[in-house]
Amino acid sequence: MSNLSVKDVSVDYGSARALDRVSLEVESGEVVAVIGPSGCGKSSLLRAIAGLEPLSAGSVVLGGKDLAGVPTHERDLGLMFQEHALFPHLSVGANVAFGLRMQRLDRASQSKRAEELLDLVGLGGFGDRGVDALSGGEAQRVALARALAPSPRLLMLDEPLGSLDRLLRQQLVAELRTVFVGLGVTALHVTHDQAEAFALADRVVVLREGEVVQSGPPAEIWREPKSEFVARFLGHPNLWNLDDKVVLVPIPAIRPLRIVEDVEEGIGWLRECSVIVERIEFREGRFRVTARSTTSVLCSLEVGPVTVVFDMGSQPQLGGRVLIEIVHDRLIVL
Template sequence: MLEIVDLTVKFGDYVALDQINLELRQGETLAVLGPSGSGKSTLLRAIAGLEIPDGGEIRWEGAVLGTRAPHTRGFGLVFQDYALFPHLDIGANVRFGLEIAGLEEEIANRRVAEVLEMVGLSGFHDRSTETLSGGERQRVALARALAPNPRLLMFDEPVAALDQHLRARLLAELADILHDLSTPAIYVTHDQTEAFALADRVAVLSEGRLLQVGEPERVWRNPASIEVATFLGLENIAEVRVQDNVISTPWGAVKGTMAPGTHRIAIPAASVQLDPNGPISAVVVRSIFVDGRYRVELQALNRTLVTEVAGPRPLEGSKVSVTIETEAMVVIPS
C-alpha cells in the first residue's frame, strides 16, 4: 500500500531522515519506535505532505505522492498535542473533514455521531474543547481523524501526555478500533510497551536512520545492533565465550548450548534467577519494588547483573547464588 524509498528530509544542514526504506501492507499497524529527536514525527509529517522530502519517494499503491498537497492525500493524522480547533465545538471539530469533503449535512451528522460513539464520547457533541480532560481531547482527535474514513491512519505519540492508567486503557481501545477497521496505520512512539502492544511490525529509528524492522517478538529476540538492544531495554549486555557447551560470562561460567566462539549477548532480567544451587555467586547491591516484583541489582565478579524476583525482598548485602536460563540469551550481532 505505502512504500517509502530512500526518503531523506533535511532542515538546513541537519539531516532529520536519512534514506529511509519502509513498506506498509494492507490492514497492518506499524509502530515506529525511537527516542526523541530520532525523526519519527518528521517521517509522519513527510507522509502526510507537511514536509517536503529532499530526496527519495513516497508511493501510495504504486503512485508517487511527490509534492502532492497534504489535503489531497486522504490520510488521517492524530497530532501529539491533539491540535483541536479551539474555536469549534467537539461536533464541529469531528465534522470538519466531512464538511471539507462536501458530505451532505445529514450524512455527516450521522457519521459524527458514529465516530463519537466509537471513541466513547457520545453526547459530547456540543461541548467546547476547553472543557475536556487530556484523555477526552485525545479521543476527539482520534474521532476527527477517523471520521472521513482515511486511507491511512497516522498517530504521533498520541498518548504521551496522558497518565499511565489512562494510557493503558486508551491503547487497548485503540488496538480494538484499529483491528476492526483494517485501515493501515503508522503509530509513532518512544515507548516500547506501546509499540509492542499495538503493532504488527515495529520499525526502530535512531538519528534519522532506520535500524531494524520486524515483528515485535523477532526484533526483541534478534536485535540487529547493540543500539536497538539498548533502546528496547534489553539488559545484562556482555561478551561471552563459548567452548564445549560452557558459556563463559563476565559473571561466571554457565552450562548451555550455543555456537562456539565469541558472542555479544543480552540476558532479559526475568531469565536470571536466584537459585541456591546456581553456579554463579553474587552479592545483592540494591532491591527496588517495581510492578509487584523486586528488581534486584547484583554484583558478581565486580560486574552488575540485573534480575527480577517475586519475593521475598532480597536484602542488600546478602550473598546469593544465581542461575541463568541460557536459552533465553539474546545474541546481538556485532
C-alpha cells in the same frame, strides 16, 4: 498489496538531515509502530508522508500511486497530533466533521457520521461541547474520531498519547487497539514509548538518527535485538561487556540454582530481588554467579560495572547467598 511504501526517503531542515534514506512498508490493515528516542526523525517521517515536509530524496507511494506532487489536502490521510491540534473555535462535533465538510458531504450525513465516531470513541453526546472543556484523554479521543471520520487510507499517529499520564495512556492504548482491529485501520504510529508500540503494533520499526536500524514483529524485536542501541532502547537490563563484546543476557536465561543459605518458607513470592555478586565462574558452558541478596524487590547483581537483573522465583532472606546460572546458549552477542 502493500498499502504504504516509503522508499529511501530523506528530509533535510536546512543543512541538518532529519531523515536519511528511510524505507518502510505498511500492508493494508497493518498497524506499524515507529519507535526511537526523541529527535530520531519520527515526526519528520510522518510529516514527509503527509506532504507537510518536502522530500529531499526518495518516494512515498500510497495504494500504488506515487504521492510526489500531490498536495497534503489531496492525500486522503489521517493524522493525530501529540497536542491534539483540535480547532479551538469549533465544537467537538464540528471538529470531527471537519474532514467530511472538506469532502462536501451533505450536512445530515456529516453529523450522522460524526456522531457514529463519537460513539465509537466513547464520547456519544459530546458533539455540542466546546473543545476547551475537554480533559486530555477526551481531547485525544476527539482527535482520533476526527482523524477517522473521513475514512483515511492511512491513519498516522504522532506520539498521540505522549501528553497523557501513564494510567490513561495504558487505557487509551487498549482502546486504540480495539478500534484499529475493529475497523481494520491501516496505521502508522510513532512513539518513543516502546511499551505503547509493543501493545499497539503488528510490526515495530526502530529508528535511530533518521535511519531504520531494525524492524519486525514486537516479540521478535524484543527477543532478538540486533544492536546494543536497540537492546538498550527497549530497556533490556543485562548488557555485559565481555571480551570486547556486548552480550545481552535475557532475563529468562538467568536461573537461580539454589539459595545457599536457608530461607524461611511461607513469606510469599516475589518476582525480583536485588543481590550483590560475590563470584562468577564460567564452567562447563555455564556462568555460575554467587551473589548476596540486599533487598527483596529487585534481583540485580553487579559484575564490575554490569548489573544483572533476573527472576528470583522465591524470596531469599535479606543477606542470604544466591547461586544463579546463566544459560549460555541463550546469550546474544551484539
